[in-house]
Amino acid sequence: MVTLSSPSPSISCVESGTCKSSHVSRVLISGPDNNLGESSEPKILRDVHISERLMEDFTELARENTEKDLETCGTLAAFLERGIFYVTTLIIPKQESTANSCQAMNEVDVFSIQNERELHPVGWIHTHPSQGCFMSSVDLHTHYSYQVMVPEAFAVVVAPTDSSS
Template sequence: MERFPLSFYYRIADQLVDQAKVYRDEQRIHDLYTTLSRYCRLAEVLPQHKSFMAYSLNEKFHHKKIYQDFIQELQMLNQVVGNDSLPQKNNSLSSITERKVAHCCTVGTKSMRVYEEKTGLASVFTFDTTTAKDWNFNLHKVKSSPSPSLSCIYSMPFTGRVSHLTADDSKHGDSNSSLNGSSESRVLQDVHISARLMEGFLELARDNTDKDLETCGILGAFLKKGTFYVTTLIVPNQESTSSSCQALNEEEIYAVQNEHSLFPIGWIHTHPSQTCFMSSIDLHTHYSYQVMLPEAFAIVMAPTDTSRSYGIFRLTEPGGLSVLKDCQERGFHSHPEPPDGSPLYEHCSNVYINQNLRFEIFDLR
């Protein structure tokens, strides 16, 4: 647990609180129960961190109160989750348990309408009748907090189409990669991304790419009815080389995510002159995302790779995650194969392109 600062684990705790809020509002009882359980297990080990005694008293008191509330809620939900009359397939409510569940879910519950107004979920989808040729960057200064930045919003044409992304979609030709398929080892919630996400990011990264410098960005998403909708790309201040990229001023990234109630669903970066793969540094970077959110994914853009122009990857579970968890090395290095024989990382099979998804970019550079 000493590998990451205590603030990292409290950020995981905050994300679990946000997830629980969504599941509670949508009465997804089994997902809510699982999320509350994960939070409580994390809260119980936080005092073991070497920095706990010196950490913010306000933060510790805040999460202590949440922990106490969640324990009580878990005790109530335990009666419902164990009821055979509650359908397991889609986590919907049965008529037999509906009143009991409704009572359990009154703890901290807000109406979906209020939640949508607060988070902007009502405007996640835009039904714009403009055509594809009207897509462009409309940059303007953002005067609100957290900091001055450039922002652009894409209004997508309404086509009513959602496309499943596969490993084959990223090929320009034959590939010998061992990651052509996906061997995802757990059931993940679907993720929808904008049709303009990767293209828009490459446009922002073009100057760096021409100089053989990497560029990175962070992806923010809303969670609604069991699906993550990636609506925001945050391009932070960063230091880049031809083979690495380090985000700076992370507090600015967190401020944007918090202000817009976004889940850190993953990240995107370029390999300006390399092939499409996850380096050892990439794997360590992604571990910090996936350990917070199992659906987190990494997009690698490789514009000069003639066999695969991009890849959407995640660490295998439990194989890849366990290897990265135990690895203390830094910089470029090799990793052992996972004990279960799986690859370290794999292509995501739960990511879809949504033609109607609103998309916004914050360029903090």
Template sequence: MQPSLCKVTHSYPSPVISCIHKDPRGSEVSRIISPSSENRHPQSIVDESTSSNDHKDVHISTQLLDGFLDLAMDNTSRDLETCGVLGAFLKEGTYYVTTLIIPKQDSTSSSCQAVNEEEIFAIQNEQSLFPVGWIHTHPSQSCFMSSVDLHTQYSYQVMVPEAVAIVMAPTDTSRSYGFFRLSDPEGMNILKECKETGFHIHKEPANGTSIYEDCSSIYLNPNLRLEICDLRE
């Protein structure tokens, strides 16, 4: 099943709940495991929720990462970042990411800023989607969250606590992608109080924890339809 491309005016041909289907080949959902875990590979699960906190589970189409990298390929070859917004619907306490919005954007080798954001909001409002995070590339850097990335993540996470930042770092041979959130409440409080802009240094939490961390409760789901709305053209 190939991802489909849509425009702002695209209307889905069926109710949103039909975005979930059963793969006849019996593909399993895989939970993302922190790289610090002894098991560094996605863990297969069947109808199981294993969240260790109060966050809702977030299911992401298995096609999303590669689909995004394909769309970012031209920018990546020119050492320019690319960003996208994750749109999800909520069903029975679980977020299902079924829409990837690639907005018009201004990019450099170390930053990416969406423009014409009203186009993003139009798609989210039309389809009743929750903004459950964002994805962006580090075309020539390692897989981490910069100070600018942390502020962007705060803007999502303050609205939806489950919001995730996905970093794609194709040239990082040790870790090519990561799923991150600000630590809560430590990291969230630091970003809430920070008034600086641009690249700068944030203080670390007083209790010795990290300002951001690998996500739990993230699942790669082969049974999700994926709509990609590329608004750059």
């Protein structure tokens, strides 16, 4: 059964002004398949800073769905300053959910928010309400679409009932 899920009948947006509690990620890419159309020597991707608070906000927004065994998904958007992505915005679109899937609806609204605020879609976040913390094959395919737009894109899986984390 697919259920129209919370937290919003349309779209929610949470912003954090700073990234004081942040994590920095540096990744090397190499080879001819680096999508940059350049030489095969390694390239350093841009650093990404994300606030732990955005993760906590997402977990709280997803709580009602988690209690109903429904996934929740959102987009993580960032501004680019001096070659560093600062993730400041969590966008929770209208969505349809099951215990094992979540499909954003009206994705044009998500892109509109990003365009209005000059933000880049650098990541996405979703829950596994009754499963472990892993990337499913569907998750990997979803993630690929983010990495096509922004090579630094990352995914976060929140598994609130996974006691191993």
